Amino acid sequence: MSLKLEQLSYSYGDHKVYEIQALKDISLEIRSGEFVGVIGQTGSGKSTLMQMMNALEKPGEGKVFFHGQDVWAADFDRKGLRSKVGLVFQYPEHQLFESDVLSDVCFGPKNLGLSPQEAKKRAKEALALVGVEEACYKMSPFELSGGQRRRVAIAGVLAMEPEFLILDEPTAGLDPKGRDEILGQIALLHRQKGMGVILVSHSMEDVARYVERILVMDQGRLVYDGVPREIFARCEQLAQMGLAAPNVTYILHGLKEKGLQVDTDPVTVEEARDAILRALGREP
Amino acid sequence: MKIIHSENLGYEYQSVNEQGEVELAKQALSGINLDIEPGDFIAIVGPNGSGKSTLAKQFNAILTPTEGTLWVDGKDTAQEANTWEIRQNTGMVFQNPDNQIIAGVVEEDVGFGPENLGVPTEEIWKRVAECLKTVGMYRYRKHSPNKLSGGQKQRVAIAGVMAMKPKCIVMDEPTAMLDPNGRREVLQAADELNKKAHVTVILITHYMEEVVYADRVFVMDQGRIVMKGTPREIFSQVETLKKYSLDVPQVTMLAYELQKKGLPLPHGILTNRELIDEIVALARQEKKEPARPD
Amino acid sequence: MIRDITIGQYYPSESALHRLDPRVKIIGTLVYVISLFLFRNPAGLLVATLFLGFCIGLSKVPLSFIFKGVRAILVFLLITVVFNLFLVPGEPVLRIWKLTISREGIHTAVFTAIRLIYLIFGSSLMTLTTTPNHLTDGLERLLEPLRIIHVPAHEVAMMMSIALRFIPILLEETDKIMKAQTARGADFESGGLIRKVKGLVPLLVPLFISAFRRASDLALAMEARCYRGGKGRTKMNPLRYTAGDRIAYGVILLYLILLTVALRFT
Numbered sequence: 001m002s003l004k005l006e007q008l009s010y011s012y013g014d015h016k017v018y019e020i021q022a023l024k025d026i027s028l029e030i031r032s033g034e035f036v037g038v039i040g041q042t043g044s045g046k047s048t049l050m051q052m053m054n055a056l057e058k059p060g061e062g063k064v065f066f067h068g069q070d071v072w073a074a075d076f077d078r079k080g081l082r083s084k085v086g087l088v089f090q091y092p093e094h095q096l097f098e099s100d101v102l103s104d105v106c107f108g109p110k111n112l113g114l115s116p117q118e119a120k121k122r123a124k125e126a127l128a129l130v131g132v133e134e135a136c137y138k139m140s141p142f143e144l145s146g147g148q149r150r151r152v153a154i155a156g157v158l159a160m161e162p163e164f165l166i167l168d169e170p171t172a173g174l175d176p177k178g179r180d181e182i183l184g185q186i187a188l189l190h191r192q193k194g195m196g197v198i199l200v201s202h203s204m205e206d207v208a209r210y211v212e213r214i215l216v217m218d219q220g221r222l223v224y225d226g227v228p229r230e231i232f233a234r235c236e237q238l239a240q241m242g243l244a245a246p247n248v249t250y251i252l253h254g255l256k257e258k259g260l261q262v263d264t265d266p267v268t269v270e271e272a273r274d275a276i277l278r279a280l281g282r283e284p
Numbered sequence: 285m286k287i288i289h290s291e292n293l294g295y296e297y298q299s300v301n302e303q304g305e306v307e308l309a310k311q312a313l314s315g316i317n318l319d320i321e322p323g324d325f326i327a328i329v330g331p332n333g334s335g336k337s338t339l340a341k342q343f344n345a346i347l348t349p350t351e352g353t354l355w356v357d358g359k360d361t362a363q364e365a366n367t368w369e370i371r372q373n374t375g376m377v378f379q380n381p382d383n384q385i386i387a388g389v390v391e392e393d394v395g396f397g398p399e400n401l402g403v404p405t406e407e408i409w410k411r412v413a414e415c416l417k418t419v420g421m422y423r424y425r426k427h428s429p430n431k432l433s434g435g436q437k438q439r440v441a442i443a444g445v446m447a448m449k450p451k452c453i454v455m456d457e458p459t460a461m462l463d464p465n466g467r468r469e470v471l472q473a474a475d476e477l478n479k480k481a482h483v484t485v486i487l488i489t490h491y492m493e494e495v496v497y498a499d500r501v502f503v504m505d506q507g508r509i510v511m512k513g514t515p516r517e518i519f520s521q522v523e524t525l526k527k528y529s530l531d532v533p534q535v536t537m538l539a540y541e542l543q544k545k546g547l548p549l550p551h552g553i554l555t556n557r558e559l560i561d562e563i564v565a566l567a568r569q570e571k572k573e574p575a576r577p578d
Numbered sequence: 579m580i581r582d583i584t585i586g587q588y589y590p591s592e593s594a595l596h597r598l599d600p601r602v603k604i605i606g607t608l609v610y611v612i613s614l615f616l617f618r619n620p621a622g623l624l625v626a627t628l629f630l631g632f633c634i635g636l637s638k639v640p641l642s643f644i645f646k647g648v649r650a651i652l653v654f655l656l657i658t659v660v661f662n663l664f665l666v667p668g669e670p671v672l673r674i675w676k677l678t679i680s681r682e683g684i685h686t687a688v689f690t691a692i693r694l695i696y697l698i699f700g701s702s703l704m705t706l707t708t709t710p711n712h713l714t715d716g717l718e719r720l721l722e723p724l725r726i727i728h729v730p731a732h733e734v735a736m737m738m739s740i741a742l743r744f745i746p747i748l749l750e751e752t753d754k755i756m757k758a759q760t761a762r763g764a765d766f767e768s769g770g771l772i773r774k775v776k777g778l779v780p781l782l783v784p785l786f787i788s789a790f791r792r793a794s795d796l797a798l799a800m801e802a803r804c805y806r807g808g809k810g811r812t813k814m815n816p817l818r819y820t821a822g823d824r825i826a827y828g829v830i831l832l833y834l835i836l837l838t839v840a841l842r843f844t
Contacts, residue, residue: 042433042463056757079763087761095758097783107780111763146332156762173379173460175332175490177529202463205534242465247534247556254560260567269534273541280567282545344802368804376802383795386803388711388743395814397803402810409814430746448803 001032001067003053003085003164003196008062010048022048024220026062030198032163035190037207037228038200040217041242046200047090049217050166053198054085083112086162090169092153093141101127101144101152102137108160119159126159127152130185147178151185158189164196165189171206183210208232208246208267216243229265248272255279285358287452287484288320288343294351295338295507312338313507314351320486322451325478327495327515328488330504331529336488339504340456343486345370357451372401375445377455381437381462390432390440391416391425397448408447415443418481419473435466439473446477452484453477459491467491492519492531496554503528520552535559589706595637596707599823600716606830607704613837614693614700621840623692629833630696630703639706647702648695655694662687711815714738719817732808740796748789755784 010023022045030036040046051057052064055071055078064071071081089095098104102123109119127137130151141149154170167186171179187210190197201207207214207228214231216224218241224231232238232245235253245267252264252272262279266272274284293316299308312335320326330336341347342354345361357373359366375397378384387393391412398408416422419439429437438458445453455474459467471494478485487494495501501518503511505528511518518525522532522540532540539553539562547566553559595603614626634644648655668682705713718735725731756766759780766777 041465051757054761056760079765082761083763087758089754089758089761092758094788095755095762095780095784097780097787107759107764108762111765160763175529176492176531177331244464248538251535251538251556251559254556255563258560258564260564269537269541272538273545276538276542276563277545277547280547280563280570282547284545346798346802368806371802371804376799378795378799378802380792380795382747383792384799386740386743386796386800388739389709392711392814396800396805399811399814400804400806402812405812405814405816408812412814429743444803 001163002029002065004029004065004068005052006063006065008052008059008064010052010057010060021220023052023059026222028215028222028225030164030196032196033190033194034213035187035197035211036199037211037214038198038217039202039204039207039214039243044217044241045220046217047168050087050168050198050200053164053166054082054087056082056087079111083108083160084162085164085166086157086160088154088157088165088167088170090172091150092156092170093146093149096141096149096153096156099140100138101132101141104141105152105155105159108156112160122159122161123155126155129158129189130155131181145178147174147181150174150178150182154182162195164198166198166200168200169202170199171201171203179206186210204232204244204246205268216241228267232267233265252276285322286319286355287322287324288318288354288356288486290316290318290342290349290352290354292317292352293342293349293354295335295342295347296350297338311507313342313349316352316509318502318509320452320484322484323478323482324484325475325497325499326484326486326502327498327500328486328502328504329490329492329495329530331490334504334528335507336504337456338507340376340454340486340488343374343452343454344376346376372448373450374452374454375448375450377438377441377445377453377458379457379460381434381441384441385429385437385444388428389425390421390427390429393429393440394444394447397444401448411447411449412443415446416440418446418476419443420469433466434462435469438462438466438470442470442473442477446481446483450483452486454486454488456488457490458487459489459494467494490530492525493533496533503530515554516552518552519554588709589639589643591638591707593636593638593707594822595633595703597822598707598826599817599819600708600712601720601817601819602823602826602830603704603708604713604716604720606826607700609830609834610700611697613834614696617837617841618689619841619843621843622837623689625833625836625840626696629836630699633703634699637703637707639703643706644699644702647698651694651698655691658694659687659691662690710742711739714742715813715815715817732811736808744789744792747792748785751788752781752785755781755788 668680721731
């Protein structure tokens with residue numbers, strides 16, 4: 001049970017001259033139930049990669065397999081795939097179009113051919129999953145706060161009951177509270193429903209806190225693929241790609257340079273705190 | 285003279301129904317007393333809906349107080365006769381970089397403000413070149429804004445405001461839609477403006493790392509100013525900030541967590557260097573680790 | 579990507595034609611287009627061809643760029659030619675099944691085709707050698723005298739330049755929303771006409787909302803930068819006629835004189 005990309009390449013532009021290679025020879029596999037973070041500078045190919053995963057873009061070369069089946073085979077049901085691999089775009093609240101919250105969330109399930117009753121049932125479940133209260137169901141999306149609107153938009157994808165959920169910077173433009181709420185809900189979905197989550201983010205702190213595996217993209221290539229500790233240990237290489245590790249990593253490295261025997265692997269505040277306490281000979 | 289001074293400023297949004305009756309009123313600001321000195325770098329932080337954007341629009345007389353008074357450079361914003369002078373003196377940079385660039389060529393956009401002010405042609409060109417150089421966008425002067433990155437677009441917007449020679453620039457969440465590199469570029473441009481051109485900068489944001497270098501910080505919640513002080517004073521109150529659902533920079537958070545575990549660290553640590561030095565000093569004191577001489 | 583589409587297809591170069599004041603080019607193009615409908619004889623055609631050739635030569639724009647414009651109207655062109663060939667009555671030349679082609683038909687078809695092609699060539703030449711900003715500037719100045727009869731010249735020009743700036747942004751946005759709705763299972767391709775039109779709602783509603791939001795943001799940003807209409811504004815690029823522009827007007831006049839002379843040869 002997995003999503004697998006094999007030697008994927010993709011370029012756009014009209015002529016050979018203007019051609020921009022967005023993805024170069026990417027191979028990776030994401031298993032069901034994984035929580036994966038994708039980092040990389042703007043323009044590194046992250047968004048294109050996400051669109052490959054649910055067949056919104058067709059690769060120039062290479063193959064995409066969903067549960068072992070080639071998604072670009074003639075008889076493959078790509079519409080069905082898009083419900084199995086849900087993609088939440090950046091600023092997803094911009095796609096809301098219905099006059100009330102519940103109808104908007106029903107849009108996805110209805111497109112899958114479900115009956116209105118079944119669609120409503122799924123929509124309600126999805127809204128409950130992201131923590132939107134019933135009082136909001138009949139409200140216009142524009143009466144909601146920015147954070148709530150975004151959750152409604154995410155529910156619109158969840159209502160299709162995907163096995164994988166891809167989120168492209170789901171916290172962009174939200175305040176710390178909105179950010180923590182959304183990421184908290186996603187982490188909960190991952191834990192409780194065993195949903196595979198692929199999180200694209202610019203915030204290394206968020207990535208360090210939630211994901212169990214990180215993909216690093218640079219200029220259309222997949223340069224690193226590993227657990228957060230491994231990835232963030234390469235501070236210098238990341239800096240060359242215009243990326244950074246979480247700030248605590250730099251503090252630990254700074255301490256080590258000054259001669260303190262401290263573990264430099266931690267990537268979250270709590271881990272760093274314990275490492276420093278240990279280095280000072282105290283009980284964490 | 286204070287560049288911005290307000291007394292008991294309040295603002296109420298009203299929506300009027302078809303019969304002309306006030307249907308819904310929302311108190312967006314209340315009891316705001318502000319004093320901002322010329323040349324200051326001020327940060328205003330607060331969660332979404334705390335009224336910080338409404339306050340920003342007051343400085344530029346886009347909105348005027350429904351209660352109390354606001355003086356910008358000594359002029360009462362409520363008096364219509366002052367509006368254009370105030371707008372020239374306090375420039376605004378907005379959140380969405382795409383929606384504030386008017387012209388199809390970078391240099392023409394920077395010239396838009398001076399054109400509106402009736403500045404002579406040669407002078408416009410001089411200002412445009414100067415301002416684009418200050419924000420480091422001079423070599424893109426002939427480009428279309430559509431092909432620039434978010435950070436570059438915001439720098440063009442900043443140049444466009446500077447070209448009007450304001451005394452004060454208000455930036456309303458200029459980094460909210462940018463990636464980390466874009467955020468750094470914009471903050472650098474703002475800092476340059478403040479330090480070199482001595483323009484008063486008011487930065488509105490919800491990224492707490494961005495306020496570390498401000499002279500003073502105002503924290504807003506539910507339309508009121510609930511905390512004010514230097515960044516150090518503000519960040520030494522981690523619990524209060526959490527109450528207003530605000531973050532603290534990761535280094536401050538780490539110091540705070542260590543304090544809770546009994547490490548004798550000072551309050552309100554703001555930079556990595558500070559924390560590293562403090563911990564190394566502690567280690568030496570406790571002689572747990574022989575520190576390398578440096 | 580979509581953002582790379584250049585509206586008005588400006589071809590950057592440093593030719594004499596590029597340097598001309600946009601007003602000269604707008605007036606010149608207008609004069610030329612009208613003149614195309616004044617002659618029906620080979621001598622007039624010759625003068626019009628020479629003038630066009632002269633301008634194209636001056637512009638240094640590769641011919642392939644100029645031909646591009648014709649490709650867009652090819653179908654229209656063919657239909658016009660076919661209609662003229664078969665429907666203009668006169669001395670029969672050729673008979674195919676029940677249709678006749680007349681001598682007058684051939685004449686009209688050829689002239690109409692040439693006129694249309696020259697019309698496209700002429701106007702493409704203007705847009706290829708003038709940036710959209712210059713075009714709107716030129717238009718604003720030309721319309722200025724009409725202010726007396728309440729033609730809002732400045733406002734029209736401002737609207738045009740804002741539209742030019744936002745068309746690529748909205749195109750990109752369309753692409754994005756379309757993908758986002760496709761990801762939610764929307765189908766923009768299959769189904770009958772009614773289903774297709776209904777299917778556009780999830781695309782058009784967000785697009786309109788976004789356009790209005792952008793418009794209101796932009797209005798705010800313009801006001802914050804002291805915009806209050808055309809009054810009291812100075813110009814960063816004021817239009818001033820130079821010697822070259824006067825010569826160009828002379829050339830246009832010369833063309834008109836030559837054309838009038840040519841009209842006498844029948």
